[in-house]
Amino acid sequence: MFPGPLGLSLAGRALERGLWSLAAVDIRRFARDRHGTVDDTPFGGGAGMVMRPDILSDAIAAVQAPGRPTIYFSPRGRPFDQARARALAAGPGVTLVCGRFEGIDERVIEAHGLEEVSVGDVVLSGGEIAALVALDACVRLLPGVVGAAASLTEESFEEGLLEYPLYTRPATWTGPDGVERAVPEILQTGHHAKIAAWRRAKAEEITRQRRPDLWARHVAARRGD
Ligand code: SAH
Numbered sequence: 716m717f718p719g720p721l722g723l724s725l726a727g728r729a730l731e732r733g734l735w736s737l738a739a740v741d742i743r744r745f746a747r748d749r750h751g752t753v754d755d756t757p758f759g760g761g762a763g764m765v766m767r768p769d770i771l772s773d774a775i776a777a778v779q780a781p782g783r784p785t786i787y788f789s790p791r792g793r794p795f796d797q798a799r800a801r802a803l804a805a806g807p808g809v810t811l812v813c814g815r816f817e818g819i820d821e822r823v824i825e826a827h828g829l830e831e832v833s834v835g836d837v838v839l840s841g842g843e844i845a846a847l848v849a850l851d852a853c854v855r856l857l858p859g860v861v862g863a864a865a866s867l868t869e870e871s872f873e874e875g876l877l878e879y880p881l882y883t884r885p886a887t888w889t890g891p892d893g894v895e896r897a898v899p900e901i902l903q904t905g906h907h908a909k910i911a912a913w914r915r916a917k918a919e920e921i922t923r924q925r926r927p928d929l930w931a932r933h934v935a936a937r938r939g940d
Contacts, residue, residue: 716739716843716847717737717739717843717846717847718730718737719843719847720847720851721737721847721850721851721854725854725855725860725861726850726851726854726855726860729854729857729859729860732859734854734857734858734859734860735853735854735857735860737850738778740774740777740778742766742770742771742774744774745770745771745773745774745777746770747769747770753766753767753770753771754766754767754815754816755767757817761817762817763816763817764816764817765816765817765818765819765820766814766815766816766818766819766820766823767820768819768820768822768823768826771812771819771820771823772823772826772827775810775812775823775827775829776827778810779810779827780807780808780810782807783806783807783808783809783810784803784806784809784810784830785809785810785811785812785827785828785829785830786809786810786811786812786829786830786831786832786849787812787814787819787824787829787830787831787832787842788811788812788813788814788831788832788833788834788842788845788846788849789814789818789831789832789833789842790833790836790837790838790839791831791833792830792831792832792833793830793831793832793833794832794833794834794835795832795833795834795845795848795849795852796872797852797871797872797873798872799832800849800852800853800856801856803849803853804853804854804856804857809853811842811846811849811850812829812842813841813842813843813845813846814841814842815840815841815842832845832849833845834848834849855867872929874918874933875922875929875932875933875936876918876919876921876922876929876933877918877921877922877925877926877929878918878921879913879914879915879917879918879921880917880921882898882899882902886898886903899913901913919933
């Protein structure tokens with residue numbers, strides 16, 4: 716699973732250049748039996764298996780470092796967002812705990828002060844893909860990973876807004892529906908201030924329509940609440 720897709724492309728080249736690093740730890744290594752058992756049936760009954768606190772705790776203790784946050788990926792967690800990605804990217808590193816089966820024993824969360832983080836209102840079969848999502852979001856923010864720094868500051872969420880529409884050549888294009896579509900004229904004028912204003916207006920319109928939650932926060936931030 717690791718580095719998986721993060722071993723390729725942008726993140727992969729950065730990994731090779733030593734701009735970031737990752738140590739994957741197999742929790743089974745801390746099992747107490749020959750079979751590498753890490754889970755057991757849930758107290759109280761019900762379907763599925765639960766990861767044992769003693770084994771998982773040993774695995775976490777082996778990698779947890781002072782001053783470094785420890786995140787447990789979970790659908791119950793606080794939604795992961797760009798602000799959190801920025802904070803993690805600026806920090807000393809992070810320990811990421813990936814659950815499997817029905818999840819992990821609640822006592823490990825308490826004992827290690829694990830911070831629960833979700834990557835969306837969906838249920839994944841394991842925390843590894845959630846970890847890849849979070850890592851990718853952080854790695855591309857590290858200095859030197861993405862070529863032009865400006866391409867990072869104009870993106871969705873960076874100002875609490877979704878991105879404006881993008882266009883490239885050809886300037887007119889006929890789609891499979893037979894309709895000829897032209898690129899908005901303003902973008903072809905070279906008038907930078909007007910283009911910026913148009914993009915800003917589009918970003919606001921799209922955010923207002925699609926994400927009332929983000930829009931409300933953006934308006935509040937603008938008012939200085
Ligand atoms: N029984 C749990 C789901 C377990 S899914 C529940 O109902 O909430 C198995 C593992 O996948 C979890 O331990 C967690 O680490 C990971 N996972 C699943 N969905 C996730 C999500 N939306 N965000 C982050 N991690 C998730």
